[in-house]
Amino acid sequence: MRSTTPAQASPPPGKVNREVLLRDVRVALAKGDEGRSKLSAKKDLQEWQAQRRRFMRLACAPRPPEDRPAPKVTRQWTRQRDGYRIEGVLIQGREGQTLPAHFYLPDPCPNETAGILICSGHAFEGKSYPLYQQAGSLTARSGMVALVTEPFDQGERIQDRKANGEHQSWGTQSHNNTGGKALLLGWSQSGLEAWDGMISLDALAARPEVDGQRLGVMGSSGGGTQSAQLFALDERLGAAAPSCYLTSHASLAGAAGPQDAEQWHLGSLELGLDHADYLAMRAPTPALICAVEGDFFPIKGTRACLAEARKVYKAAGQTDHVQLEVAPGEHGWHAPLQVAAVRWMAQHLLDREITPTPSEAVPMTPAEARVSPSGCVLDLPDEISLHTLLAQEADHLASARRLMADDMRLNAVRDLAGIRVQGxxxxxxxxxxxxxxxxxxxxxxxxxxxxxxxxxxxxxxxxxxxxxxxxxxxxxxxxxxxxxxxxxxxxxxxxxxxxxxxxxxxxxxxxxxxxxxxxxxxxxxxxxxxxxxxxxxxxxxxxxxxxxxxxxxxxxxxxxxxxxxxxxxxxxxxxxxxxxxxxxxxxxxxxxxxxxxxxxxxxxxxxxxxxxxx
CATH class of the missing domain: 3.40.50.1820 (Alpha/Beta hydrolase fold, catalytic domain)
Incomplete structure (x- = not known):
């Protein structure tokens, strides 16, 4: 057995090995920072952005067809409120899957106003969580149409239920379960959520009250994740205001780590991709970073995120089109951040300067906010769960791969797993x-x-x-x-x-x-x-x-x-x-x-x- 001389005591191997991984992370991020710093010529900027958008399109699989028709939207009820109204709707997403949502509309509603997609964060109630209702109300009372949605395994979209109908799991735990299955298929949790986001934008743009050229997106926490990534993916979006998410991988490495399956992408660090790039790849399209001082998404990283994004916005000729709004407090979409986000949307989508007035009132009770008859879309006729959809795709792949030759299979195994040859x-x-x-x-x-x-x-x-x-x-x-x-x-x-x-x-x-x-x-x-x-x-x-x-x-x-x-x-x-x-x-x-x-x-x-x- 080959050997060296006895070694001195060292830190625990688990700690040593993680530091090796984080060393590689830091090297990759440094290359990304260097690349942003070198952008100056317009051609270089366009190529840099196009490369990252291509990466995002591949990383966020599956994608809805480009030639898809407008989704079917069924209104279930209307609730009148002071100065606005709320519509509970069911949006047809993928075949066999329904998106329950709330439209918040000014009343009276101006013609061809801006439409704002509000992505719910990791709250069990989803779109019906008080903060997301208040954000929808604030947007409508400020003269814009809001569509408030919810991801899988929250609100009325629980996918994992016990025999008695109660939820088995929800939120991040469920997202990582479905995200792991999606990885095996060549899909991703971020892709599953982005699909819903794009369908939701289709529904929003189809409203007669909305100018489809004036679309924005905002959200907090998990909704901040969705809104930042959707902004990078969908060029219909003319403004974004993600909250309580954007920071830097370097700061996360020393804190909460990579986070949920929807918050990172395969091979992203090979490109040096950092949180700033979700915004930078769309520069000079306006983006407001919203944050709080006491977040577990470190504020130091958020400030670094702004600095890195500004390198690219400067190269695009509009440094002021990316800004940072910071509020006191801990993780959460506090009123000052909602006000800043709505003001940003009006400024950049309507060319209006406004001072939104927040309200502590919650527009609807849980019973009023329910859209589907039972409170869970899985009880709708012909609805299939996300787990069924994933299993169907796994069955399809099982049939297709039987045709592959063994020698080709082993070469592909090595490539997929990243197993290098000796030497x-x-x-x-x-x-x-x-x-x-x-x-x-x-x-x-x-x-x-x-x-x-x-x-x-x-x-x-x-x-x-x-x-x-x-x-x-x-x-x-x-x-x-x-x-x-x-x-x-x-x-x-x-x-x-x-x-x-x-x-x-x-x-x-x-x-x-x-x-x-x-x-x-x-x-x-x-x-x-x-x-x-x-x-x-x-x-x-x-x-x-x-x-x-x-x-x-x-x-x-x-x-x-x-x-x-x-x-x-x-x-x-x-x-x-x-x-x-x-x-x-x-x-x-x-x-x-x-x-x-x-x-x-x-x-x-x-x-x-x-x-x-x-």
Whole structure:
């Protein structure tokens, strides 16, 4: 076994490995900052923006057809209020899926006024949450039409229900469940939400009271995410005012991390894409960043976001078309931010200077705000859930991929998972940590050339058999490997995020496990957690005296299966026990939980786990 001299004590491998990932994140972001700083010529600016818009269109899949007809909008009721009225409507989205929404209209309504899409944030009540009702009312009382919508798994769009009709999950938990399934299909949670946003803009532009050339978008928190991304994607939007979302990846890296599945995109950091670019790729179209001082989206990053966006707006000749409004307080769409957003819309879409007057009154009770008969669109005739839609697409891909030749499939597996060939991936060396040279079980690290570390135990029996060595993966290389005897040469390792390499802090919404935050950074960097783990297993196998038997169970078995399938010459056999039969089986239920981190984006168009055993 190749070796180096004994190493000094080092920080926990989980911390070291995360810092390696964040180092790569910072390098990627620095390139993005440098690129924005170099923009000057109009041609360069246009090419830079076009490249990022192309990326967003691909990242936010699936997209509605360009030649789609106007959506069917059915009015369910009208509520008259002082100076405006509210219409509860059902908008036909994808086939079999309905978007319940509220139109807020001035009364009397001016002809061809601006139309503002208001995207709900992560509130269980969705569009009926008091703050979103108040935003709709403020917009209408300021002379513009508002359409307030809600994403999947909020309000009347709960997709995961118990037998008694109550919700099983909602909000970010549900979005990450559907987002994980979408990744396997080559889709994304942001794409599913952007589809709804585009259909909603269709419905808004079709109103006779609205000038389709005067459309804007705003929202807070999760609605800030939706509005920022929709602004980047849909060039019909002439103004945006996302609130309580825009910051910088650098500031998130040291705070809340990558966040929900709809808040980041595969491979975005390969382009150096940061939050500022959602606005910058549309420069000089007016955009107002709304923020609060005490947000968990760090205000320092928000100020950096403005500075980076202004580089591009300056190159576009309209530095003043991107501004920042900051209010005191914690995360939330407080009245000063709503006022600033509505004022921004009137200024840039109607060429009017106004002073909107907020009201603490909530326009509707929960019962009045309900649009669908039962309060859940899944009870409508012919409605299908998002989980059913995703399962149908998985079935379609399963039929199509059976036609792929095995050699083509394995090449595609390597590309999708980001698994490099030997010589191009990080190499490994053994670093001994224990001082007892006579110990049978020796504590150490497998040090990767990219700086990552795997906790490891090397077992060298006093009278080793001539049998096949063992490579035992992800089962606690230190806390189990050091105390487990073996009759043959054995190497215990814990690849990235597994066993004794688990990060001790910063779990990503703990429901999705200790691996998910690092997996999300991997996805954004253009590779995968499974791919990095697979490479580490392959290189560890080369440290043994001859090809070992590969032993793995649980989630790390997914990486072990990839290693065995792609480079079988490294191994003399295996015992691999997967945590579930196939990725396809995840579509049988709503909850994917810890599995999120161990997915390969787009995999089901090419292969499923059983294909790797063939």
């Amino acid at each position: 191009k991936r990080p190499a490994a060396v053994w670093k001994k940590l224990s001082n007892d040279s006579n110990a049978t079980n020796q504590k150490g690290l497998v040090q990767m050339s990219d700086g990552m570390q795997m906790p490891a135990t090397r077992v060298v029996p006093a009278n080793p058999s001539t049998g096949t060595p063992q490579l035992i993966v992800g089962r606690g290389a230190w806390h189990r490997g050091l105390t487990t005897p073996a009759e043959q040469e054995t190497l215990w390792i814990d690849p990235l995020t597994m066993g004794d390499a688990q990060p001790k802090e910063g779990a990503w919404y703990g429901y999705f496990g200790h691996s998910a935050r690092d997996a999300a950074w991997c996805f954004q960097l253009g590779h995968t957690l499974v791919g990095r783990q697979t490479e580490q297993i392959m290189e560890a196998a080369r440290l043994l005296s001859k090809p070992p038997r590969l032993i793995a169970e649980g989630f790390i078995a997914i990486a072990a299966l990839h290693a065995m399938a792609l480079e079988p010459v490294l191994f003399a056999g295996s015992s691999i026990k997967l945590p579930f039969p196939s990725w396809q089986s995840l579509f049988n239920g709503a909850d994917i939980g810890y599995q999120f981190a161990f997915l390969i984006p787009g995999a089901l168009a090419v292969y499923d786990l059983p294909d790797l055993r063939a």
